[in-house]
Amino acid sequence: MKKIIITVIVAAVLSTVLIPQLPAYAADYNYGEALQKAIMFYEFQMAGKLPDNIRNNWRGDSCLDDGKDVGLDLTGGWFDAGDHVKFNLPMAYTASMLAWTVYEYKDELQKSGQLGYMMDQLKWTSDYFIRCHPEKNVYYYQVGNGIADHNWWVPAECIDLQVNRPAYKLDKSNPGSTVSAGTAAALAATAVVFKDTDPAYAAECLKHAKDLFDFAESTMSDAGYIEALNFYTSNSGWYDELSWAGAWIYLADGDQTYLDKAEKYVSNWGLESQTSFIAYKWGQCWDDVHYGATILLAKITSKSLYKETIERHLDYWSIGYNGDRIRYTPKGLAFLTDWGVLRHATTTAFLACVYSDWSGCSKEKANIYMDFAKKQADYALGSSGRSYVVGFGVNPPEHPHHRTAHGSWCNSHEVPEYHRHVLYGALVGGPGPDDSYNDDIGDFIRNEVACDYNAGIVGLLAKMYGEYGGEPIPNFMAIEEVKEEIYVGASANSDNGTSIKAFLYNKSAWPARSSDKLSFRYFMDLSEYVSAGYNPNDIRISIVYSAAPTAKISKPILYDASNNIYYCEIDLSGTKIFPGSSIDHQKEAQFNIQPPAGAPWDNTNDFSYQGIMEDSEIVKEMPVYENGVLIFGVEPNGTVPATPSPTATPTVKPSTQPSVKPSPTQDILYGDINLDGKITSTDATLLKRYLVKFIDEFPTKDPNLSLIASDVNGDGKVTSTDLTYIKRYLLKIIPELPRNKS
Numbered sequence: 213m214k215k216i217i218i219t220v221i222v223a224a225v226l227s228t229v230l231i232p233q234l235p236a237y238a239a240d241y242n243y244g245e246a247l248q249k250a251i252m253f254y255e256f257q258m259a260g261k262l263p264d265n266i267r268n269n270w271r272g273d274s275c276l277d278d279g280k281d282v283g284l285d286l287t288g289g290w291f292d293a294g295d296h297v298k299f300n301l302p303m304a305y306t307a308s309m310l311a312w313t314v315y316e317y318k319d320e321l322q323k324s325g326q327l328g329y330m331m332d333q334l335k336w337t338s339d340y341f342i343r344c345h346p347e348k349n350v351y352y353y354q355v356g357n358g359i360a361d362h363n364w365w366v367p368a369e370c371i372d373l374q375v376n377r378p379a380y381k382l383d384k385s386n387p388g389s390t391v392s393a394g395t396a397a398a399l400a401a402t403a404v405v406f407k408d409t410d411p412a413y414a415a416e417c418l419k420h421a422k423d424l425f426d427f428a429e430s431t432m433s434d435a436g437y438i439e440a441l442n443f444y445t446s447n448s449g450w451y452d453e454l455s456w457a458g459a460w461i462y463l464a465d466g467d468q469t470y471l472d473k474a475e476k477y478v479s480n481w482g483l484e485s486q487t488s489f490i491a492y493k494w495g496q497c498w499d500d501v502h503y504g505a506t507i508l509l510a511k512i513t514s515k516s517l518y519k520e521t522i523e524r525h526l527d528y529w530s531i532g533y534n535g536d537r538i539r540y541t542p543k544g545l546a547f548l549t550d551w552g553v554l555r556h557a558t559t560t561a562f563l564a565c566v567y568s569d570w571s572g573c574s575k576e577k578a579n580i581y582m583d584f585a586k587k588q589a590d591y592a593l594g595s596s597g598r599s600y601v602v603g604f605g606v607n608p609p610e611h612p613h614h615r616t617a618h619g620s621w622c623n624s625h626e627v628p629e630y631h632r633h634v635l636y637g638a639l640v641g642g643p644g645p646d647d648s649y650n651d652d653i654g655d656f657i658r659n660e661v662a663c664d665y666n667a668g669i670v671g672l673l674a675k676m677y678g679e680y681g682g683e684p685i686p687n688f689m690a691i692e693e694v695k696e697e698i699y700v701g702a703s704a705n706s707d708n709g710t711s712i713k714a715f716l717y718n719k720s721a722w723p724a725r726s727s728d729k730l731s732f733r734y735f736m737d738l739s740e741y742v743s744a745g746y747n748p749n750d751i752r753i754s755i756v757y758s759a760a761p762t763a764k765i766s767k768p769i770l771y772d773a774s775n776n777i778y779y780c781e782i783d784l785s786g787t788k789i790f791p792g793s794s795i796d797h798q799k800e801a802q803f804n805i806q807p808p809a810g811a812p813w814d815n816t817n818d819f820s821y822q823g824i825m826e827d828s829e830i831v832k833e834m835p836v837y838e839n840g841v842l843i844f845g846v847e848p849n850g851t852v853p854a855t856p857s858p859t860a861t862p863t864v865k866p867s868t869q870p871s872v873k874p875s876p877t878q879d880i881l882y883g884d885i886n887l888d889g890k891i892t893s894t895d896a897t898l899l900k901r902y903l904v905k906f907i908d909e910f911p912t913k914d915p916n917l918s919l920i921a922s923d924v925n926g927d928g929k930v931t932s933t934d935l936t937y938i939k940r941y942l943l944k945i946i947p948e949l950p951r952n953k954s
Contacts, residue, residue, distance in 0.1 A: 242683065243676040243680055244683045247673040248637075248685065248688060251329050252267065252690065253661075253666050255267060255333075256638075257290040259274055259278070259288060259296070260275065260276065260289070261276060267688070269692060269722050270690070271616070274368045275287065275356075277377070279352070281379060286352055288336060289340035289341075292663060294614035294662075301498055302498040305394055305398070306498075308456070308460065309496075311398070311401035311402050312671065324677055325684055334406075341420070342416065345424060348427065350382070351383075353391045365615050365620050366615060366620065367724035369724040386436025387432075388437035392431075393429075395421075396424035396460075397456045397457035398421075402417045403415070404460065412946055428450060428457075434450065446499050451477040455502065456508075457470075458475075459505055475513070496560065497664065507563060510522055510572060525560075525563075529564070529584065544591055546584075551657055552662075552665055554669075555639065558669035562671040585672060600639060600642055600643075602635045602637065602661070612635050617634070619791075639669050641658050642658065697719055698843060700715065700845070701830060702820075712803055717797060718790055718798070719791055731836070732782050732837065733834065733835055734820045736778050738776045740817075753766070753780050753804070757801075758799065759800045759801075762784060762786030763782065768780055779820075782803060784801065820834045882951040885921050886898055887918060896942060903930070925937055
């Protein structure tokens with residue numbers, strides 16, 4: 213009887229712990245909006261010369277000299293996290309995961325209007341990888357020094373003003389098999405998703421993928437992979453990356469050789485401690501991709517080894533395997549490790565979705581895994597009572613560990629006390645094992661964000677959107693109100709106001725930028741002085757002290773003769789002022805204005821002095837000029853900077869443009885938008901203006917024909933993809949536009 217009772221108790225416990233409830237098929241969150249924002253996050257991470265269709269107004273061109281130290285153009289790619297190093301190992305992992313999302317959930321991305329943005333990001337980073345691979349056995353695996361970079365809390369647009377950004381090279385004598393194979397996987401996966409829409413580009417990616425795979429395989433060493441070791445050390449070695457890359461290369465062109473190699477290296481994967489099983493208790497990440505490779509190989513070969521391996525892994529994460537289960541927080545988050553816990557949970561949930569969709573997965577297992585996946589997605593989006601995705605849901609993080617989003621001007625994550633930008637879509641590291649969370653910029657364990665953190669949740673959200681719906685925000689853009697950026701603060705150093713202490717500040721953040729062409733003006737009302745018969749040229753004006761070595765000041769310059777308004781210009785041109793440190797972002801200039809002895813002088817009626825008396829911190833009445841153009845403040849006649857309001861910034865048209873179909877009798881040169889018989893930069897400019905709604909129709913003799921000619925890829929819509937094709941054609945990257953091919 214005792215034995216029977218124990219058996220019943222055990223059965224009851226197992227039924228409550230190991231047997232899952234079937235998923236409730238109802239949308240708890242707007243998965244479409246979450247997907248949209250999770251993809252947008254990558255636009256905030258872009259390095260280099262930004263494209264015209266960027267959907268925010270606070271990121272600018274950055275690090276345009278990357279690669280110059282080695283005679284190459286290594287611009288582009290993504291900044292890794294809240295820093296500004298381009299670590300190619302996690303970047304390659306991220307790109308391969310995003311491409312996997314497109315491969316599995318292309319229809320969902322298309323329906324949500326996000327496919328074009330995903331493809332743009334994949335191309336952006338793949339172009340960078342290709343530039344990093346200038347010859348067969350040479351690969352630049354990192355740009356920027358991690359230690360030097362992390363010493364500066366500055367926006368991305370200013371980091372290269374503070375530190376050098378060396379490029380680090382691998383070759384036969386100094387190889388790096390892990391990162392080389394990882395990049396091969398990224399380029400091969402990109403080739404898979406581009407081969408139908410841009411076969412020439414897919415072929416280019418695949419060629420580099422094979423060369424990098426061969427380089428990694430022929431060296432089997434990470435001896436040259438040194439500079440990233442303090443940040444991204446691969447503990448799993450390179451065999452998992454070789455299998456991962458081999459499977460993607462096979463999917464790209466069916467080359468059996470690479471599939472055979474992918475399977476060959478499975479025997480080198482790590483085993484779970486004290487078992488003969490392939491490791492199953494960790495998770496897919498930049499360090500270990502054998503979990504993803506297992507799913508690909510299972511789907512390609514249907515072999516029981518891979519099927520059993522991945523189910524053992526997903527069971528451990530969901531219902532438990534052999535009585536052993538991953539730790540869960542009280543509110544339901546699968547908790548692998550403190551560092552980036554949500555990254556691991558959402559990535560494993562994405563793998564669970566992909567495997568559940570495969571016909572080789574039983575219905576019972578699919579229900580279990582999908583239940584697990586939805587719960588992890590919902591935890592990230594708010595089921596615990598708060599969202600962990602910036603700019604989404606209830607009580608989302610407001611202080612992610614991210615330099616550019618914070619927008620400090622003085623190299624401190626404590627100044628300002630708030631973030632100046634919303635880092636939409638960024639998944640933060642996540643809570644502790646007890647669901648506790650402190651939204652603190654300095655807590656890089658809980659509040660770090662990174663490209664690889666978002667890599668899995670993008671795919672997970674694509675699946676959730678396909679299952680449960682939700683609407684992306686129409687025409688969503690991260691356009692923010694521009695606050696004071698470059699301005700003057702001043703105070704009077706003497707009672708009669710003839711000595712002024714001024715600071716020219718550059719706290720720019722929309723976007724952050726450096727300038728060495730700044731000046732400001734002090735406006736004076738000389739009515740009483742001139743009326744008494746004194747000559748303005750007799751006023752002595754001088755700089756007493758300036759932190760800008762190039763500072764100079766002008767004699768009085770006439771501004772308004774009828775009102776005797778003059779100004780002196782304090783010109784700091786030649787000195788770089790930028791949001792970089794307490795010294796870099798401000799330059800002091802003390803100057804004296806000394807009338808002749810006995811001359812009548814009333815500084816209180818000076819336009820600029822009145823501004824000083826009203827507010828010494830931001831004196832709008834001491835306007836700032838860049839290269840002679842007014843950029844801040846107000847002149848005595850009311851003139852203000854001719855800057856359009858950010859709320860008037862045109863929005864990018866959604867990807868679902870009206871269908872355009874030519875008449876069968878029309879002879880069309882696609883890409884010739886102005887209808888002059890050739891394809892030039894004028895056509896690209898017209899299309900850009902149309903996409904961002906500067907114009908509602910093309911100003912040509914036949915606007916409808918111009919619209920038809922704009923659909924250069926033949927998908928029935930006019931989108932940023934068409935503009936990209938035209939630009940690539942003009943740059944001679946491709947020999948012909950898709951629809952003009954014979």
